[in-house]
Amino acid sequence: MRIGIIGFGAAAIGFIERLKDSDNEIHVFERSSDVHRSSISGIRSDGKLFVSSNMGGDIEIPLRVQESVVDFYLSKLLPEDRRTVRTGVSFDNKGFEPVNAKYWHIGTDKLSGVLQEVYSGFSGYQNVQFHFGCEVKDIELRADSVILSGEDFEAACDTALLAVGRSGHGLIRRTTQKYPEIVLSNNTVDIGIRYELPDHVVQHINEEMYEFKVRLRTGTGYLARTLCNNPSGVVVLEDYGDFVTVNGHSNSAFSSNNTNFAVLCTTSFTEPFNDPIGYGSYISRLSNILAGGRKVILQTYRDFLDSKRTKRLGRVHPTLPESNFILGDINLVLPRRITLSLTEFISRLNEVIPGIGYDDNLIYAVEVKFCSNKLSNNAFERVKFMGDCSGHTRSIMYATSHGALLAERFL
Numbered sequence: 365m366r367i368g369i370i371g372f373g374a375a376a377i378g379f380i381e382r383l384k385d386s387d388n389e390i391h392v393f394e395r396s397s398d399v400h401r402s403s404i405s406g407i408r409s410d411g412k413l414f415v416s417s418n419m420g421g422d423i424e425i426p427l428r429v430q431e432s433v434v435d436f437y438l439s440k441l442l443p444e445d446r447r448t449v450r451t452g453v454s455f456d457n458k459g460f461e462p463v464n465a466k467y468w469h470i471g472t473d474k475l476s477g478v479l480q481e482v483y484s485g486f487s488g489y490q491n492v493q494f495h496f497g498c499e500v501k502d503i504e505l506r507a508d509s510v511i512l513s514g515e516d517f518e519a520a521c522d523t524a525l526l527a528v529g530r531s532g533h534g535l536i537r538r539t540t541q542k543y544p545e546i547v548l549s550n551n552t553v554d555i556g557i558r559y560e561l562p563d564h565v566v567q568h569i570n571e572e573m574y575e576f577k578v579r580l581r582t583g584t585g586y587l588a589r590t591l592c593n594n595p596s597g598v599v600v601l602e603d604y605g606d607f608v609t610v611n612g613h614s615n616s617a618f619s620s621n622n623t624n625f626a627v628l629c630t631t632s633f634t635e636p637f638n639d640p641i642g643y644g645s646y647i648s649r650l651s652n653i654l655a656g657g658r659k660v661i662l663q664t665y666r667d668f669l670d671s672k673r674t675k676r677l678g679r680v681h682p683t684l685p686e687s688n689f690i691l692g693d694i695n696l697v698l699p700r701r702i703t704l705s706l707t708e709f710i711s712r713l714n715e716v717i718p719g720i721g722y723d724d725n726l727i728y729a730v731e732v733k734f735c736s737n738k739l740s741n742n743a744f745e746r747v748k749f750m751g752d753c754s755g756h757t758r759s760i761m762y763a764t765s766h767g768a769l770l771a772e773r774f775l
Protein backbone atom coordinates (compact mmCIF):
# COMPACT_ATOMS: atom_id res chain seq x y z
CA MET A 365 0.00 0.00 0.00
CA ARG A 366 1.21 3.53 -0.78
CA ILE A 367 0.75 5.70 2.30
CA GLY A 368 1.14 9.48 2.19
CA ILE A 369 1.89 11.15 5.54
CA ILE A 370 1.48 14.90 5.65
CA GLY A 371 3.78 16.45 8.29
CA PHE A 372 6.84 15.02 10.01
CA GLY A 373 6.17 15.58 13.69
CA ALA A 374 5.55 13.41 16.74
CA ALA A 375 2.57 11.50 15.30
CA ALA A 376 4.38 10.71 12.05
CA ILE A 377 7.35 9.44 14.05
CA GLY A 378 5.15 7.05 16.05
CA PHE A 379 3.52 5.79 12.87
CA ILE A 380 6.70 5.30 10.84
CA GLU A 381 8.51 3.58 13.71
CA ARG A 382 5.86 0.83 13.66
CA LEU A 383 5.66 0.44 9.87
CA LYS A 384 9.18 1.20 8.72
CA ASP A 385 10.03 -2.37 7.82
CA SER A 386 6.60 -3.40 6.49
CA ASP A 387 5.61 -3.86 2.83
CA ASN A 388 3.97 -0.46 2.75
CA GLU A 389 5.50 2.37 0.73
CA ILE A 390 5.56 5.44 2.99
CA HIS A 391 5.96 8.96 1.59
CA VAL A 392 6.35 11.82 4.08
CA PHE A 393 5.49 15.31 2.84
CA GLU A 394 6.88 17.97 5.18
CA ARG A 395 6.56 21.65 4.40
CA SER A 396 9.80 22.60 6.21
CA SER A 397 12.96 22.63 4.18
CA ASP A 398 14.67 20.04 6.40
CA VAL A 399 14.14 17.84 9.39
CA HIS A 400 14.99 20.47 12.01
CA ARG A 401 12.92 23.36 10.74
CA SER A 402 9.26 23.62 11.58
CA SER A 403 7.10 26.58 12.46
CA ILE A 404 6.04 25.30 15.89
CA SER A 405 6.37 21.98 17.57
CA GLY A 406 7.46 20.59 20.91
CA ILE A 407 9.31 17.87 19.07
CA ARG A 408 11.72 20.60 18.04
CA SER A 409 11.70 22.70 21.20
CA ASP A 410 11.52 21.73 24.87
CA GLY A 411 10.81 18.00 24.67
CA LYS A 412 9.04 17.07 27.88
CA LEU A 413 7.69 13.55 27.78
CA PHE A 414 4.83 12.68 30.13
CA VAL A 415 3.48 9.25 30.84
CA SER A 416 0.01 9.85 32.17
CA SER A 417 -3.52 8.63 31.75
CA ASN A 418 -5.07 12.01 32.50
CA MET A 419 -3.12 14.55 30.49
CA GLY A 420 -1.86 14.92 26.95
CA GLY A 421 -5.01 14.00 25.09
CA ASP A 422 -8.45 12.51 25.40
CA ILE A 423 -7.93 9.13 23.85
CA GLU A 424 -6.98 6.10 25.85
CA ILE A 425 -3.31 5.28 25.36
CA PRO A 426 -2.14 2.26 27.37
CA LEU A 427 0.71 3.18 29.73
CA ARG A 428 2.88 0.42 28.20
CA VAL A 429 2.59 2.12 24.78
CA GLN A 430 3.52 5.48 26.34
CA GLU A 431 6.48 3.96 28.14
CA SER A 432 7.76 2.38 24.94
CA VAL A 433 7.58 5.84 23.31
CA VAL A 434 9.72 7.29 26.13
CA ASP A 435 12.27 4.48 25.61
CA PHE A 436 12.26 5.18 21.90
CA TYR A 437 13.05 8.89 22.27
CA LEU A 438 15.59 8.40 25.06
CA SER A 439 17.39 5.75 23.01
CA LYS A 440 18.14 8.45 20.44
CA LEU A 441 20.16 10.48 22.94
CA LEU A 442 23.92 10.16 23.31
CA PRO A 443 24.73 8.24 26.51
CA GLU A 444 26.23 11.37 28.15
CA ASP A 445 23.12 13.41 27.24
CA ARG A 446 20.84 10.77 28.66
CA ARG A 447 22.31 11.48 32.07
CA THR A 448 21.20 15.15 31.87
CA VAL A 449 17.52 14.26 31.32
CA ARG A 450 15.51 15.52 34.27
CA THR A 451 12.86 13.10 35.44
CA GLY A 452 10.30 12.89 38.25
CA VAL A 453 6.68 12.46 39.32
CA SER A 454 3.96 15.08 39.89
CA PHE A 455 2.19 15.06 43.24
CA ASP A 456 -0.97 16.25 44.94
CA ASN A 457 -1.02 19.81 46.24
CA LYS A 458 -3.51 21.24 48.75
CA GLY A 459 -6.95 21.53 47.26
CA PHE A 460 -5.93 21.93 43.63
CA GLU A 461 -6.79 19.00 41.47
CA PRO A 462 -3.47 17.33 40.68
CA VAL A 463 -2.61 15.94 37.28
CA ASN A 464 -0.55 12.82 37.83
CA ALA A 465 2.29 12.07 35.46
CA LYS A 466 5.80 10.72 35.22
CA TYR A 467 8.00 12.97 33.14
CA TRP A 468 11.33 13.17 31.34
CA HIS A 469 12.67 16.50 30.10
CA ILE A 470 15.11 16.28 27.18
CA GLY A 471 15.52 20.04 26.59
CA THR A 472 15.51 22.11 23.40
CA ASP A 473 19.29 21.90 22.95
CA LYS A 474 19.33 18.09 22.88
CA LEU A 475 16.18 17.66 20.80
CA SER A 476 17.75 18.39 17.45
CA GLY A 477 20.16 15.47 18.02
CA VAL A 478 17.23 13.21 18.91
CA LEU A 479 15.32 14.28 15.83
CA GLN A 480 18.38 13.79 13.63
CA GLU A 481 18.82 10.26 15.00
CA VAL A 482 15.13 9.46 14.45
CA TYR A 483 15.30 10.79 10.90
CA SER A 484 18.57 9.00 10.08
CA GLY A 485 17.11 5.76 11.45
CA PHE A 486 14.05 6.05 9.20
CA SER A 487 16.05 7.14 6.16
CA GLY A 488 17.84 3.80 6.18
CA TYR A 489 14.60 2.07 5.15
CA GLN A 490 13.94 1.94 1.42
CA ASN A 491 10.19 2.00 1.81
CA VAL A 492 10.30 5.35 3.69
CA GLN A 493 10.75 8.40 1.46
CA PHE A 494 10.97 11.98 2.72
CA HIS A 495 9.87 14.97 0.64
CA PHE A 496 10.92 18.17 2.40
CA GLY A 497 9.79 21.59 1.27
CA CYS A 498 6.43 20.13 0.20
CA GLU A 499 3.49 21.92 1.77
CA VAL A 500 0.32 20.02 1.01
CA LYS A 501 -2.38 22.57 0.23
CA ASP A 502 -5.23 20.30 -0.75
CA ILE A 503 -6.35 16.71 -0.58
CA GLU A 504 -8.78 15.22 -3.04
CA LEU A 505 -10.58 11.96 -2.43
CA ARG A 506 -11.06 9.75 -5.47
CA ALA A 507 -12.69 6.35 -5.71
CA ASP A 508 -9.37 4.48 -5.82
CA SER A 509 -6.85 6.98 -4.40
CA VAL A 510 -6.22 10.25 -2.58
CA ILE A 511 -4.43 13.07 -4.38
CA LEU A 512 -2.18 15.34 -2.35
CA SER A 513 -1.31 18.60 -4.03
CA GLY A 514 0.91 21.56 -3.30
CA GLU A 515 2.23 24.54 -5.20
CA ASP A 516 4.34 22.57 -7.66
CA PHE A 517 3.67 18.91 -6.94
CA GLU A 518 0.93 16.33 -6.96
CA ALA A 519 1.09 12.83 -5.48
CA ALA A 520 -1.36 9.94 -5.48
CA CYS A 521 -1.56 7.50 -2.59
CA ASP A 522 -3.89 4.77 -1.36
CA THR A 523 -4.28 6.35 2.06
CA ALA A 524 -3.47 9.85 3.30
CA LEU A 525 -2.56 10.42 6.94
CA LEU A 526 -2.81 14.01 8.01
CA ALA A 527 -0.31 14.64 10.81
CA VAL A 528 0.09 18.39 10.48
CA GLY A 529 -0.13 19.29 14.18
CA ARG A 530 -1.55 22.59 15.33
CA SER A 531 0.44 24.62 12.83
CA GLY A 532 -1.30 22.83 9.99
CA HIS A 533 -4.70 24.31 10.83
CA GLY A 534 -4.99 25.83 7.32
CA LEU A 535 -5.00 22.42 5.62
CA ILE A 536 -7.34 21.01 8.26
CA ARG A 537 -9.74 23.91 7.78
CA ARG A 538 -9.80 23.45 4.01
CA THR A 539 -10.23 19.68 4.35
CA THR A 540 -13.08 19.88 6.84
CA GLN A 541 -14.82 22.53 4.73
CA LYS A 542 -14.61 20.19 1.77
CA TYR A 543 -15.58 17.06 3.73
CA PRO A 544 -17.68 18.28 6.69
CA GLU A 545 -18.58 14.70 7.71
CA ILE A 546 -15.05 14.42 9.13
CA VAL A 547 -15.83 16.81 12.01
CA LEU A 548 -17.13 15.07 15.11
CA SER A 549 -17.32 18.14 17.31
CA ASN A 550 -15.64 21.48 17.60
CA ASN A 551 -16.53 23.57 20.57
CA THR A 552 -13.54 24.24 22.79
CA VAL A 553 -10.33 26.26 22.77
CA ASP A 554 -7.87 26.97 25.61
CA ILE A 555 -7.13 30.66 26.08
CA GLY A 556 -4.98 32.37 28.69
CA ILE A 557 -1.60 33.78 29.49
CA ARG A 558 2.04 32.87 30.07
CA TYR A 559 3.14 33.64 33.62
CA GLU A 560 6.78 34.38 34.52
CA LEU A 561 8.35 34.70 37.93
CA PRO A 562 11.75 34.29 39.61
CA ASP A 563 12.95 30.70 39.95
CA HIS A 564 13.40 30.97 43.72
CA VAL A 565 9.63 31.41 44.28
CA VAL A 566 8.91 27.98 42.85
CA GLN A 567 12.30 26.40 43.49
CA HIS A 568 11.06 23.70 45.86
CA ILE A 569 8.22 22.81 43.49
CA ASN A 570 10.57 22.73 40.51
CA GLU A 571 12.95 20.48 42.40
CA GLU A 572 10.31 18.10 43.66
CA MET A 573 7.96 18.01 40.69
CA TYR A 574 9.76 19.86 37.92
CA GLU A 575 6.49 20.07 36.03
CA PHE A 576 3.71 21.03 38.32
CA LYS A 577 0.34 20.56 36.75
CA VAL A 578 -2.76 21.61 38.62
CA ARG A 579 -6.25 22.56 37.62
CA LEU A 580 -9.08 24.36 39.34
CA ARG A 581 -12.78 24.79 38.61
CA THR A 582 -13.05 28.56 39.15
CA GLY A 583 -16.09 30.56 40.26
CA THR A 584 -16.84 31.52 36.65
CA GLY A 585 -17.40 27.86 35.83
CA TYR A 586 -14.28 27.73 33.65
CA LEU A 587 -11.65 25.09 34.28
CA ALA A 588 -8.26 26.83 34.64
CA ARG A 589 -5.01 24.88 34.56
CA THR A 590 -1.26 25.25 34.48
CA LEU A 591 0.61 23.90 31.52
CA CYS A 592 4.16 23.67 30.24
CA ASN A 593 6.23 24.72 33.27
CA ASN A 594 9.74 25.82 32.32
CA PRO A 595 12.17 26.13 35.23
CA SER A 596 15.02 28.53 34.33
CA GLY A 597 13.38 28.77 30.93
CA VAL A 598 12.54 31.48 28.45
CA VAL A 599 9.35 32.89 27.02
CA VAL A 600 9.10 32.75 23.22
CA LEU A 601 6.73 33.85 20.47
CA GLU A 602 4.66 31.21 18.71
CA ASP A 603 4.16 32.10 15.06
CA TYR A 604 0.84 31.17 13.49
CA GLY A 605 1.56 32.98 10.24
CA ASP A 606 -1.06 35.69 10.38
CA PHE A 607 -0.70 36.27 14.14
CA VAL A 608 1.66 35.52 17.02
CA THR A 609 0.99 34.20 20.49
CA VAL A 610 3.24 33.40 23.42
CA ASN A 611 4.77 30.13 24.61
CA GLY A 612 7.78 29.00 26.63
CA HIS A 613 10.55 26.44 26.69
CA SER A 614 13.74 25.51 28.51
CA ASN A 615 17.07 23.93 27.71
CA SER A 616 18.69 21.11 29.62
CA ALA A 617 21.53 23.56 30.36
CA PHE A 618 19.08 26.21 31.71
CA SER A 619 19.16 29.69 30.38
CA SER A 620 17.58 32.14 32.82
CA ASN A 621 16.73 32.78 36.45
CA ASN A 622 12.99 32.74 35.76
CA THR A 623 10.35 30.04 35.63
CA ASN A 624 7.46 30.38 33.19
CA PHE A 625 4.25 28.42 32.74
CA ALA A 626 0.93 28.84 30.99
CA VAL A 627 -2.36 29.41 32.81
CA LEU A 628 -5.18 28.51 30.45
CA CYS A 629 -8.97 28.48 30.63
CA THR A 630 -10.91 25.94 28.65
CA THR A 631 -13.68 27.84 26.88
CA SER A 632 -16.47 25.97 25.22
CA PHE A 633 -19.44 27.11 23.20
CA THR A 634 -22.92 26.01 22.41
CA GLU A 635 -24.95 26.41 19.24
CA PRO A 636 -25.09 28.37 17.00
CA PHE A 637 -21.40 29.22 17.49
CA ASN A 638 -19.07 26.56 16.15
CA ASP A 639 -15.78 28.28 15.40
CA PRO A 640 -13.54 28.08 18.51
CA ILE A 641 -10.42 28.36 16.34
CA GLY A 642 -11.81 31.60 14.91
CA TYR A 643 -12.51 32.83 18.45
CA GLY A 644 -8.96 32.04 19.68
CA SER A 645 -7.40 33.52 16.54
CA TYR A 646 -9.48 36.69 16.88
CA ILE A 647 -8.39 37.26 20.47
CA SER A 648 -4.75 36.56 19.56
CA ARG A 649 -4.97 39.00 16.66
CA LEU A 650 -6.48 41.63 18.93
CA SER A 651 -3.45 41.37 21.24
CA ASN A 652 -1.17 41.85 18.21
CA ILE A 653 -3.18 44.84 17.01
CA LEU A 654 -2.94 46.53 20.42
CA ALA A 655 0.76 45.67 20.62
CA GLY A 656 1.31 47.38 17.26
CA GLY A 657 2.28 44.41 15.09
CA ARG A 658 3.69 40.94 15.51
CA LYS A 659 4.13 41.34 19.26
CA VAL A 660 2.41 40.27 22.44
CA ILE A 661 1.36 42.32 25.45
CA LEU A 662 3.30 42.23 28.72
CA GLN A 663 1.92 43.44 32.04
CA THR A 664 2.87 43.09 35.69
CA TYR A 665 0.52 41.02 37.82
CA ARG A 666 -0.38 44.07 39.99
CA ASP A 667 -1.28 46.20 36.96
CA PHE A 668 -3.30 43.31 35.54
CA LEU A 669 -5.30 43.18 38.79
CA ASP A 670 -5.75 46.98 38.77
CA SER A 671 -6.58 47.14 35.03
CA LYS A 672 -3.79 49.64 34.51
CA ARG A 673 -1.43 49.75 31.56
CA THR A 674 2.05 48.74 32.72
CA LYS A 675 4.48 51.58 32.09
CA ARG A 676 7.45 50.26 34.01
CA LEU A 677 8.54 46.80 35.05
CA GLY A 678 9.60 45.95 38.58
CA ARG A 679 12.10 43.44 39.84
CA VAL A 680 11.20 40.59 37.52
CA HIS A 681 12.93 40.88 34.16
CA PRO A 682 11.26 39.41 31.08
CA THR A 683 13.07 36.67 29.18
CA LEU A 684 11.18 37.45 25.96
CA PRO A 685 13.28 39.92 23.94
CA GLU A 686 12.00 43.51 24.14
CA SER A 687 11.38 43.67 20.40
CA ASN A 688 8.68 40.99 20.82
CA PHE A 689 6.41 42.67 23.36
CA ILE A 690 4.83 45.97 24.28
CA LEU A 691 3.95 46.98 27.83
CA GLY A 692 0.18 47.31 27.98
CA ASP A 693 -3.09 46.24 29.57
CA ILE A 694 -4.18 42.67 28.93
CA ASN A 695 -7.67 43.51 30.22
CA LEU A 696 -8.26 45.20 26.87
CA VAL A 697 -7.80 41.85 25.16
CA LEU A 698 -9.17 39.01 27.26
CA PRO A 699 -12.90 38.57 27.88
CA ARG A 700 -13.91 39.30 31.50
CA ARG A 701 -14.84 35.72 32.24
CA ILE A 702 -11.31 34.62 31.36
CA THR A 703 -9.58 37.40 33.36
CA LEU A 704 -11.71 36.59 36.41
CA SER A 705 -10.83 32.91 36.12
CA LEU A 706 -7.13 33.71 35.77
CA THR A 707 -7.00 36.08 38.74
CA GLU A 708 -8.89 33.63 40.94
CA PHE A 709 -6.54 30.83 39.87
CA ILE A 710 -3.37 32.83 40.55
CA SER A 711 -4.55 34.28 43.86
CA ARG A 712 -5.58 30.82 45.11
CA LEU A 713 -2.31 29.34 43.95
CA ASN A 714 -0.59 32.10 45.91
CA GLU A 715 -2.11 30.60 49.08
CA VAL A 716 -0.40 27.33 48.27
CA ILE A 717 2.85 28.78 46.91
CA PRO A 718 3.48 32.20 48.50
CA GLY A 719 5.10 34.56 46.00
CA ILE A 720 3.12 33.31 43.01
CA GLY A 721 0.98 36.43 43.32
CA TYR A 722 3.91 38.84 43.77
CA ASP A 723 3.10 42.25 42.22
CA ASP A 724 6.11 42.33 39.87
CA ASN A 725 5.51 38.89 38.34
CA LEU A 726 4.89 39.04 34.63
CA ILE A 727 1.91 38.16 32.46
CA TYR A 728 2.20 37.78 28.70
CA ALA A 729 -0.87 37.55 26.49
CA VAL A 730 -2.22 35.79 24.63
CA GLU A 731 -1.42 32.08 24.90
CA VAL A 732 -3.83 29.86 22.99
CA LYS A 733 -4.04 26.13 22.51
CA PHE A 734 -6.07 25.16 19.50
CA CYS A 735 -6.99 21.59 20.16
CA SER A 736 -10.66 21.71 19.58
CA ASN A 737 -11.77 20.16 16.31
CA LYS A 738 -12.30 16.49 17.00
CA LEU A 739 -12.02 14.65 13.71
CA SER A 740 -13.24 11.23 12.77
CA ASN A 741 -11.03 8.46 11.46
CA ASN A 742 -14.08 6.48 10.42
CA ALA A 743 -15.63 8.90 7.92
CA PHE A 744 -13.36 7.83 5.04
CA GLU A 745 -11.29 4.70 4.60
CA ARG A 746 -8.58 6.58 2.71
CA VAL A 747 -8.12 9.62 4.96
CA LYS A 748 -6.99 9.49 8.59
CA PHE A 749 -5.89 12.10 11.11
CA MET A 750 -3.26 11.51 13.73
CA GLY A 751 -1.71 13.63 16.48
CA ASP A 752 -2.81 17.11 17.46
CA CYS A 753 -4.60 17.91 14.21
CA SER A 754 -7.05 15.09 14.98
CA GLY A 755 -8.21 17.03 18.05
CA HIS A 756 -7.58 14.01 20.26
CA THR A 757 -4.00 14.68 21.42
CA ARG A 758 -2.00 17.63 22.70
CA SER A 759 1.41 16.30 23.69
CA ILE A 760 4.44 14.60 22.19
CA MET A 761 3.63 11.43 24.06
CA TYR A 762 -0.02 11.18 23.01
CA ALA A 763 0.67 12.26 19.43
CA THR A 764 3.49 9.72 19.01
CA SER A 765 1.42 6.97 20.61
CA HIS A 766 -1.58 7.91 18.46
CA GLY A 767 0.59 7.43 15.37
CA ALA A 768 1.85 4.10 16.70
CA LEU A 769 -1.66 2.83 17.45
CA LEU A 770 -2.94 3.88 14.04
CA ALA A 771 -0.02 2.08 12.40
CA GLU A 772 -1.14 -1.15 14.03
CA ARG A 773 -4.28 -1.00 11.89
CA PHE A 774 -2.03 -1.24 8.81
CA LEU A 775 0.00 -4.19 10.04
Ligand SMILES: Cc1cc2nc3c(=O)[nH]c(=O)nc-3n(C[C@H](O)[C@H](O)[C@H](O)COP(=O)(O)OP(=O)(O)OC[C@H]3O[C@@H](n4cnc5c(N)ncnc54)[C@H](O)[C@@H]3O)c2cc1C
Nearest residue numbers: 371373374375395406412500529532751752758759760763
Ligand atom coordinates in the same frame (compact mmCIF):
# COMPACT_ATOMS: atom_id res chain seq x y z
C1 LIG B 1 6.81 25.64 21.67
C2 LIG B 1 6.14 24.35 22.00
C3 LIG B 1 6.63 23.57 23.01
C4 LIG B 1 6.01 22.35 23.32
N1 LIG B 1 6.54 21.58 24.29
C5 LIG B 1 6.02 20.36 24.54
C6 LIG B 1 6.62 19.52 25.49
O1 LIG B 1 7.63 19.84 26.11
N2 LIG B 1 6.03 18.30 25.73
C7 LIG B 1 4.91 17.88 25.06
O2 LIG B 1 4.45 16.76 25.32
N3 LIG B 1 4.33 18.67 24.14
C8 LIG B 1 4.86 19.89 23.85
N4 LIG B 1 4.29 20.68 22.91
C9 LIG B 1 3.14 20.14 22.15
C10 LIG B 1 3.71 19.10 21.11
O3 LIG B 1 4.67 19.73 20.32
C11 LIG B 1 2.61 18.59 20.23
O4 LIG B 1 1.55 18.10 21.02
C12 LIG B 1 3.14 17.45 19.31
O5 LIG B 1 4.34 17.80 18.66
C13 LIG B 1 2.07 17.13 18.30
O6 LIG B 1 2.59 16.24 17.35
P1 LIG B 1 2.00 16.23 15.88
O7 LIG B 1 2.73 15.19 15.12
O8 LIG B 1 0.53 16.16 15.94
O9 LIG B 1 2.36 17.66 15.27
P2 LIG B 1 3.80 18.42 15.10
O10 LIG B 1 4.79 17.70 15.97
O11 LIG B 1 3.48 19.81 15.35
O12 LIG B 1 4.16 18.13 13.60
C14 LIG B 1 3.40 18.64 12.54
C15 LIG B 1 4.31 18.76 11.33
O13 LIG B 1 3.49 19.01 10.18
C16 LIG B 1 4.11 19.98 9.35
N5 LIG B 1 3.07 20.59 8.54
C17 LIG B 1 2.06 21.41 8.96
N6 LIG B 1 1.24 21.71 7.92
C18 LIG B 1 1.73 21.05 6.83
C19 LIG B 1 1.31 20.96 5.46
N7 LIG B 1 0.20 21.58 5.03
N8 LIG B 1 2.06 20.22 4.60
C20 LIG B 1 3.19 19.57 5.03
N9 LIG B 1 3.64 19.63 6.32
C21 LIG B 1 2.91 20.35 7.21
C22 LIG B 1 4.78 20.92 10.35
O14 LIG B 1 5.84 21.66 9.75
C23 LIG B 1 5.28 19.93 11.41
O15 LIG B 1 6.57 19.47 11.15
C24 LIG B 1 4.86 21.92 22.60
C25 LIG B 1 4.36 22.73 21.58
C26 LIG B 1 5.00 23.92 21.27
C27 LIG B 1 4.44 24.76 20.17
